[in-house]
Amino acid sequence: MSRSAPLGAPGEARSVLANRPFRRLWISLSLSSLGDWLSLLAMMSLAVILTQGSAPLVQYFAVSGVVALKLAPTIVLSPLAGLLVDRVDRRLTMVVGDILRGALYISIPIVGDLWWLLAATFLAEIVALFWTPAKDATVPGLVPKKQLEEANRLGLLTTYGTAPVAAGLFAALASVSSLLGGLIPSMGVPEADIALYINGVTFFIAAAVVWGLPVPKREARAGAAPPAPPAPQQVPQVDPNERTAPIPDPNARTAEIPASGDPIAATVEAPALPDPVEQAAEQARAKAAAKAEREKNRFRPENVFRTIWTDRRHAGATPLMRGLFLGMLGVFAAGGAVVGVARVLVERLGAGNAGFGVLFCAVFAGMAFGMFIGQRILRDFSRRRLFALSIGVSGLALLLTGLIPNLVMAAVLTSVVGVGAGIAWVIGLTVIGHEVEDDLRGRAFAFLHAAARIVLLVSAAVGPLVAGVIGDHRIQVRELGYDFLGTGAVLIITALLVLVVAFVSYRQVAEETEVSLFTELAAALRGVPVAVEKDEERLPGTFIVLEGGEGAGKSTQAGQLSVWLRDEGFEVVPTREPGSTKLGMRLRALLLDKEHTGMSPRAEALLYAADRADHVGEVILPALRRGAIVISDRYIDSTLAYQGAGRELDAAEIERVNAWATDGLTPHLTVLLDLPPDEGLARLGGSTDRIESESAEFHGRVRKGFRELAERDPGRYLVLDAREPQEQILREIQRRVRPLLPDPVPQDAEAITGMMPIIKD
Numbered sequence: 147m148s149r150s151a152p153l154g155a156p157g158e159a160r161s162v163l164a165n166r167p168f169r170r171l172w173i174s175l176s177l178s179s180l181g182d183w184l185s186l187l188a189m190m191s192l193a194v195i196l197t198q199g200s201a202p203l204v205q206y207f208a209v210s211g212v213v214a215l216k217l218a219p220t221i222v223l224s225p226l227a228g229l230l231v232d233r234v235d236r237r238l239t240m241v242v243g244d245i246l247r248g249a250l251y252i253s254i255p256i257v258g259d260l261w262w263l264l265a266a267t268f269l270a271e272i273v274a275l276f277w278t279p280a281k282d283a284t285v286p287g288l289v290p291k292k293q294l295e296e297a298n299r300l301g302l303l304t305t306y307g308t309a310p311v312a313a314g315l316f317a318a319l320a321s322v323s324s325l326l327g328g329l330i331p332s333m334g335v336p337e338a339d340i341a342l343y344i345n346g347v348t349f350f351i352a353a354a355v356v357w358g359l360p361v362p363k364r365e366a367r368a369g370a371a372p373p374a375p376p377a378p379q380q381v382p383q384v385d386p387n388e389r390t391a392p393i394p395d396p397n398a399r400t401a402e403i404p405a406s407g408d409p410i411a412a413t414v415e416a417p418a419l420p421d422p423v424e425q426a427a428e429q430a431r432a433k434a435a436a437k438a439e440r441e442k443n444r445f446r447p448e449n450v451f452r453t454i455w456t457d458r459r460h461a462g463a464t465p466l467m468r469g470l471f472l473g474m475l476g477v478f479a480a481g482g483a484v485v486g487v488a489r490v491l492v493e494r495l496g497a498g499n500a501g502f503g504v505l506f507c508a509v510f511a512g513m514a515f516g517m518f519i520g521q522r523i524l525r526d527f528s529r530r531r532l533f534a535l536s537i538g539v540s541g542l543a544l545l546l547t548g549l550i551p552n553l554v555m556a557a558v559l560t561s562v563v564g565v566g567a568g569i570a571w572v573i574g575l576t577v578i579g580h581e582v583e584d585d586l587r588g589r590a591f592a593f594l595h596a597a598a599r600i601v602l603l604v605s606a607a608v609g610p611l612v613a614g615v616i617g618d619h620r621i622q623v624r625e626l627g628y629d630f631l632g633t634g635a636v637l638i639i640t641a642l643l644v645l646v647v648a649f650v651s652y653r654q655v656a657e658e659t660e661v662s663l664f665t666e667l668a669a670a671l672r673g674v675p676v677a678v679e680k681d682e683e684r685l686p687g688t689f690i691v692l693e694g695g696e697g698a699g700k701s702t703q704a705g706q707l708s709v710w711l712r713d714e715g716f717e718v719v720p721t722r723e724p725g726s727t728k729l730g731m732r733l734r735a736l737l738l739d740k741e742h743t744g745m746s747p748r749a750e751a752l753l754y755a756a757d758r759a760d761h762v763g764e765v766i767l768p769a770l771r772r773g774a775i776v777i778s779d780r781y782i783d784s785t786l787a788y789q790g791a792g793r794e795l796d797a798a799e800i801e802r803v804n805a806w807a808t809d810g811l812t813p814h815l816t817v818l819l820d821l822p823p824d825e826g827l828a829r830l831g832g833s834t835d836r837i838e839s840e841s842a843e844f845h846g847r848v849r850k851g852f853r854e855l856a857e858r859d860p861g862r863y864l865v866l867d868a869r870e871p872q873e874q875i876l877r878e879i880q881r882r883v884r885p886l887l888p889d890p891v892p893q894d895a896e897a898i899t900g901m902m903p904i905i906k907d
């Protein structure tokens with residue numbers, strides 16, 4: 147049983163965007179990103195156009211030069227610029243940066259020369275070196291700390307999400323421009339030029355938006371020094387490093403420093419004879435603490451190489467990590483190779499900028515689609531296997547793209563490359579998120595992102611060079627001719643590498659299981675979890691769980707459902723958590739006794755899991771093995787809702803512990819009785835136990851947690867409004883349960899004997 151961690155709810159994004167200053171910055175960032183992608187496309191295209199008629203190698207070099215000049219400076223030099231940018235006004239840096247970049251891009255088509263194209267690309271990237279850290283440092287000053295993660299996520303979304311939009315826009319521009327050029331020859335302005343003009347304008351608009359931003363003044367910003375603690379007045383200032391500091395008098399009454407470490411409090415408590423050495427030491431401590439705080443809050447520009455060096459151990463910590471990192475970087479290499487050679491490839495295939503835009507859009511749109519469906523497709527298939535498999539699919543699609551020199555096929559196949567990459571990326575991120583401990587997770591992701599950027603840069607810049615060195619060849623076998631293109635060769639080489647990566651990563655990542663890849667895949671394609679198929683051989687019973695908040699009516703429905711099923715001729719085992727075994731009863735008493743208010747959330751989660759392990763072993767499994775229908779009032783999802791959402795423990799960790807406790811036993815059906823917590827608690831009345839007496843916020847989170855679980859697994863869940871009359875709720879449950887039930891009389895027996903159903907109870 148595997149569930150994904152939520153990837154940032156739309157509600158969270160909305161609340162961050164409700165913050166006006168951040169929204170404005172985000173809009174400006176989106177415009178700049180759109181302009182950036184548009185300019186990358188336009189400049190790669192211009193590099194090809196401006197070198198038309200030159201030797202193919204020159205053309206390849208020109209494209210590679212654009213990619214290298216566009217991507218390298220931000221990676222290599224950004225730490226340097228970051229140091230400078232922390233010393234100047236950030237808003238001014240962003241505004242001037244946007245205006246300069248806009249002007250540079252507009253100048254490229256006006257000058258219309260390859261060298262200026264390369265020079266302007268480089269200069270614009272140098273400007274971006276200042277703009278990006280200024281923007282990164284501004285965000286924490288605009289949003290509250292708890293929204294920072296979501297704000298960064300939104301930033302990433304626009305950085306990469308604008309790529310397909312820019313590509314679509316570029317393709318549309320190319321089509322419109324060639325249409326106009328066909329109709330009125332004098333109107334045929336090259337689309338790359340138009341794209342660069344549009345790009346310039348997006349930067350000017352972004353500058354105007356940023357100009358109106360209320361960026362806090364330096365002192366108030368996260369990076370600014372906190373005000374120095376006021377110095378104690380009655381004590382002479384002593385430098386702790388000063389050699390002439392007075393020697394303490396051992397007989398003097400010493401001023402006691404309170405636990406708070408507040409030097410003023412210290413002087414107030416012992417005003418008569420303050421110890422100058424203690425005071426000096428205290429001042430030094432306060433100074434050091436202030437310095438440490440300043441250091442902690444100081445904006446540090448990202449140093450890609452240092453990040454990779456210092457955090458490399460996260461990538462090699464375990465075979466699983468190695469496999470994940472290798473696979474994800476392989477995927478980036480594939481993406482980079484496609485981006486690098488795409489413009490020359492479409493040129494060789496006889497298509498112009500429209501084809502280039504389509505190809506670019508196909509990769510990124512495919513990637514976005516892959517990320518969207520990554521956690522949703524083949525729900526019953528192991529995510530880890532799917533990770534490696536999707537890299538393999540990307541590799542195969544890339545291989546075919548290289549082998550088949552046809553634009554339509556290339557568009558379809560590169561979108562498949564993108565889908566595979568997107569699936570692998572999102573699964574990889576989720577698994578790393580689950581596997582790496584909380585405090586190391588940030589470093590692991592930092593390593594991944596830094597390494598991915600380098601891999602992308604290298605493969606996008608080196609790809610065209612290799613293609614140029616290999617060159618284009620026509621292979622003629624009698625009347626059959628085949629164009630073997632340098633670009634195709636690069637794609638084939640990259641594809642073979644990606645396939646090797648997929649294989650190695652599969653070996654490292656996939657769980658050890660007796661179920662073969664193909665058996666599991668075939669079962670998942672039919673929509674049947676292979677584990678359930680296996681279990682069904684051993685466990686002929688049916689497992690139904692009722693979930694919901696306090697007083698939702700679970701016991702009522704469990705009782706009525708049991709009566710109905712018994713009437714239908716089944717052996718029914720109604721049960722509940724916690725407390726259905728001898729040990730469980732003791733655990734229930736411990737868990738619900740108000741004496742234990744303040745129990746640590748982890749201990750609480752483990753006690754519920756212990757009860758569950760006993761419950762499964764002693765009651766549920768034996769009943770399922772007999773073929774009975776087990777109806778349990780609460781199961782694992784209660785822990786996910788109460789201890790996960792309610793106590794805010796990590797859901798993935800709870801899942802892992804419970805999967806182990808229950809040996810992966812998952813219900814066939816979970817009925818969620820949904821009810822506002824206050825109504826449920828009002829139904830119970832009387833005294834409350836330890837969990838019932840939690841705050842309204844806690845119960846609100848529990849309800850939300852249940853609903854999210856149900857949304858994520860609609861196949862297993864039936865969600866009902868618990869405010870409906872009991873009889874109606876029962877009818878809904880019966881309707882859903884009926885198809886799950888085994889025939890009380892085996893079909894063959896019925897055919898032979900024609901007997902009445904056997905009552906198993």
Ligand SMILES: Nc1ncnc2c1ncn2[C@@H]1O[C@H](COP(=O)(O)OP(=O)(O)OP(=O)(O)O)[C@@H](O)[C@H]1O
Binds near residue numbers: 830
């Ligand atoms: N659909 C309903 N409408 C109104 N009241 C109901 C409904 N279903 C159950 N009740 C009443 O609500 C109260 C709580 O019901 P029940 O004990 O079944 O809830 P529960 O979910 O098992 O509670 P707990 O959280 O304590 O396990 C009972 O008095 C029951 O009669």
Ligand SMILES: Cc1cn([C@H]2C[C@H](O)[C@@H](COP(=O)(O)O)O2)c(=O)[nH]c1=O
Binds near residue numbers: 724784
């Ligand atoms: C299984 C389980 C239960 N709880 C909480 C939920 C309830 O407040 C009590 C159980 O009592 P009830 O009779 O079902 O109302 O325990 C929990 O917090 N976590 C769990 O895993």
